[in-house]
Amino acid sequence: MTRARRIALSVGAFLLFWVALSAYDSRMFPAPMLVGSLMIEFIVDGDIDGNSALYHLWVTFGRVLMATALALGLAILIGIAMKLNDGVAKAFEAWLPVWMTPPDVVVILIVMVMVGFNTQAVVLSVAFVYTPFALVTIWQGLQDIDIELVEMADSFGAGQRQIWQEIYLPHLLSYVFASLRHLFGMTWKVAVIAEVFGISNGVGSRVRFWFLQGNIAEVLAYSVLFIGVVLVIEYLILSPIQKRAFAWRQA
Amino acid sequence: MNHESHPKPGVIEFTNLRKSFRNGSETFTVFEDLNFEIAEGGFTSIMGPSGCGKSTLLNVISGLIPPDGGEIRHNGERVEPESFFYGYVFQEPRLLDWLTIGENIRFALRAQEVPPEDQSGRIYRYLELVGLEDKIDSYPQQLSGGMRQRVGIARALAIDPDILFMDEPFSSLDEFTAKELREDLLDIWQETGKTIIFVTHNSSEAVFLSDSILILDGNGELFDQVEVDVPRPRSVGDEALIETESAMMERFFTHLQDDPDDLNEQ
Numbered sequence: 111m112t113r114a115r116r117i118a119l120s121v122g123a124f125l126l127f128w129v130a131l132s133a134y135d136s137r138m139f140p141a142p143m144l145v146g147s148l149m150i151e152f153i154v155d156g157d158i159d160g161n162s163a164l165y166h167l168w169v170t171f172g173r174v175l176m177a178t179a180l181a182l183g184l185a186i187l188i189g190i191a192m193k194l195n196d197g198v199a200k201a202f203e204a205w206l207p208v209w210m211t212p213p214d215v216v217v218i219l220i221v222m223v224m225v226g227f228n229t230q231a232v233v234l235s236v237a238f239v240y241t242p243f244a245l246v247t248i249w250q251g252l253q254d255i256d257i258e259l260v261e262m263a264d265s266f267g268a269g270q271r272q273i274w275q276e277i278y279l280p281h282l283l284s285y286v287f288a289s290l291r292h293l294f295g296m297t298w299k300v301a302v303i304a305e306v307f308g309i310s311n312g313v314g315s316r317v318r319f320w321f322l323q324g325n326i327a328e329v330l331a332y333s334v335l336f337i338g339v340v341l342v343i344e345y346l347i348l349s350p351i352q353k354r355a356f357a358w359r360q361a
Numbered sequence: 362m363n364h365e366s367h368p369k370p371g372v373i374e375f376t377n378l379r380k381s382f383r384n385g386s387e388t389f390t391v392f393e394d395l396n397f398e399i400a401e402g403g404f405t406s407i408m409g410p411s412g413c414g415k416s417t418l419l420n421v422i423s424g425l426i427p428p429d430g431g432e433i434r435h436n437g438e439r440v441e442p443e444s445f446f447y448g449y450v451f452q453e454p455r456l457l458d459w460l461t462i463g464e465n466i467r468f469a470l471r472a473q474e475v476p477p478e479d480q481s482g483r484i485y486r487y488l489e490l491v492g493l494e495d496k497i498d499s500y501p502q503q504l505s506g507g508m509r510q511r512v513g514i515a516r517a518l519a520i521d522p523d524i525l526f527m528d529e530p531f532s533s534l535d536e537f538t539a540k541e542l543r544e545d546l547l548d549i550w551q552e553t554g555k556t557i558i559f560v561t562h563n564s565s566e567a568v569f570l571s572d573s574i575l576i577l578d579g580n581g582e583l584f585d586q587v588e589v590d591v592p593r594p595r596s597v598g599d600e601a602l603i604e605t606e607s608a609m610m611e612r613f614f615t616h617l618q619d620d621p622d623d624l625n626e627q
Contacts, residue, residue, distance in 0.1 A: 258453065258455055259455055259457065261455075262449070262451065262455040263468075263472065265423070265425065265447075265449040266448075266469040266472040266473065266516075266520065267472050267473055268468070268472035269472075272468075272471060272472060276457065276460070276468055277457065280457070280460075281459075283459075357500070358458055358459050358460075358461075358500035358501075358502060359458075
């Protein structure tokens with residue numbers, strides 16, 4: 111079976127299952143046709159708040175992007191500091207498990223109380239939640255550096271700068287990418303939760319609105335749009351970039 | 362012995378070389394009172410059982426780790442170990458997997474601050490020397506183990522060192538590939554005229570390649586230096602080589618019988 115046929119078959123099976131569910135209870139499980147037409151309506155004519163669904167997706171996407179960049183940037187900086195200084199390494203190793211523990215919702219609420227119900231609050235809380243996860247991957251990468259390569263560089267008289275530029279950082283890049291893809295899959299979810307709590311735009315705000323009206327179909331329409339955007343980013347942007355950047359891996 | 366009065370041209374002399382490591386309160390002597398000579402432009406091997414300190418000796422000669430005592434003279438003049446300009450070939454190729462073959466060699470050239478305009482020409486020349494000029498844009502993981510080791514040799518030679526240090530460079534290759542690389546190494550050596558110091562635990566490899574073999578026992582004692590006078594080009598299985606090797610190994614095992622402790626790693 112070709113790849114295209116496999117995909118068509120599994121998507122078909124999924125839709126069939128959905129249709130069957132809606133036939134069983136159309137109020138709880140709105141039919142895919144209804145959800146699909148709502149999606150088109152929200153994109154083309156806009157939601158009842160006057161904004162297109164694309165606008166809300168874009169706002170959420172911007173927040174996710176900022177939060178991910180902030181988490182990853184912080185993780186890289188802290189990781190490098192840990193690598194350069196043993197004291198820093200010990201301190202963060204001790205505190206990492208604690209930093210990873212607080213429930214997302216608690217972090218979101220506290221940050222919102224502190225900085226207000228705005229984009230900064232979403233970005234900061236998401237970054238706070240995911241920096242330790244990114245840091246674990248980055249720190250792992252910095253520890254996995256092949257010491258024999260550094261010895262080799264030493265034997266040729268390479269300086270610290272060249273060793274960082276051509277050994278540490280390229281080595282780290284594959285961990286940064288792994289971390290980025292992993293983070294992207296997770297930051298979306300927490301960003302939307304944060305939006306549900308008290309932001310007036312973004313996908314989360316519309317999900318909250320329609321949920322409060324008791325309209326499942328609209329909630330589903332936003333969810334499906336949202337999943338679509340995440341998948342497009344994953345398969346059409348991140349995956350090809352990773353393939354190109356790591357061409358050397360295809361032996 | 363007064364070295365000042367007898368300057369030997371083209372010879373690097375090592376006198377009373379000593380190295381030990383401290384582990385807590387215990388001191389472990391790798392070797393002491395080591396005296397030997399290396400001829401410039403020659404092919405010298407350092408041989409001995411595993412753990413005898415071959416690699417440590419190589420690291421001391423190359424200046425990667427400082428000796429605890431002893432002196433080194435070049436043409437009769439005293440020099441510091443780090444004053445030798447060397448290229449290092451390791452047991453594993455130690456290439457940067459994310460750089461192409463050409464860029465891997467450029468890494469060493471940049472480390473040596475070779476002017477950028479000279480780099481590409483050198484990269485090509487030395488890849489050609491090891492027969493890999495058509496792989497210049499390949500990545501290390503696309504090459505076989507033998508090819509990767511050739512790149513390691515090209516990288517060490519590309520900086521145009523005075524001495525080429527090779528630390529068991531063929532020991533992790535299969536025997537067919539190793540045999541091919543040994544022959545090519547000899548061609549490269551003749552073509553470049555480099556001084557080669559080659560560490561191995563393989564006696565037939567040492568005899569086939571070398572002008573001179575320094576043999577260490579398990580205690581890091583240099584108890585034999587064998588000159589291999591067999592004319593070149595040599596062929597594997599040459600009777601004169603086999604005779605040299607068996608005489609050498611016999612002396613080694615007789616030495617061990619006299620003092621069985623010498624095989625032990627401490």
